[in-house]
Amino acid sequence: MLPEHAAQVLEIYRCGIDGGDATFEEAAPSWEVFDAARLAEHRLVAVDRADRVVGWAAVSPVSERCAYAGVVEHSVYVRPDAHGRGVGTLLLDALIASTEQAGVWTIQSGIFPENTASLALHRRAGFRVVGIRERIGRHRGRWRDVVLLERRSPTLD
Template structure:
């Protein structure tokens, strides 16, 4: 397995894995796969990573700015998706740990994730990689007309933003 930077050339595979996440109903509030242009605009230019094996993308992770305000430049929201047939094989741990390292190398001091409360696998993955639950947002928004609760998790760097 290798870690690679996501480019437009990989986007059809990234989009398919995202579609698989959408199909679970517990991965995101979104209901449609974005175009490359939308995805590219929405994510930071760094920390766009995928795990591949034999030139096939098995999972991906990327960061979205938490805010447009400059004081929050070191805070980013995590997106992580694993191909359906690859879940439970440690790819999420590999990706999230790599994302943490790359984010710190790029000056990110806090990573955050809002995870549907029923997405126990994602919650466990984040905990395993040093995230802690800092909040629970009850009925924060609707997905397909149904109120959803989210667990709000964060990981504070021990090496960036410590001064």
């Protein structure tokens, strides 16, 4: 993911926000805010043959404490017109490979239970449900649950 991808990445993020089941966020941030919050070495885009960004994945540290140096939270977003074509799998597999190579031992994410496609994608990639955070936040006027998932690297101990 490079600065020249910014507009397309943020547009895909906005589509996810507009769909209502991807995030608590209400609006996509500026590129500067987005860029500062994610680790540069683990930001990926998938592009089609026309060089159009069709999806992205990125991670953020979960804590500045050194005990959590190998724990990240991730996001995967795919353009609505590219859903069901394997883009999410491609991005998540590449993200897992990238983080494992860097010594990350846990990737976590929170997913709304209504986002069944994302839950299935993560289960196929080896994520497990850690728990459900019930009524963790209000979103668009209603309480929302979040399924907490994690993937522990089998190659690191």
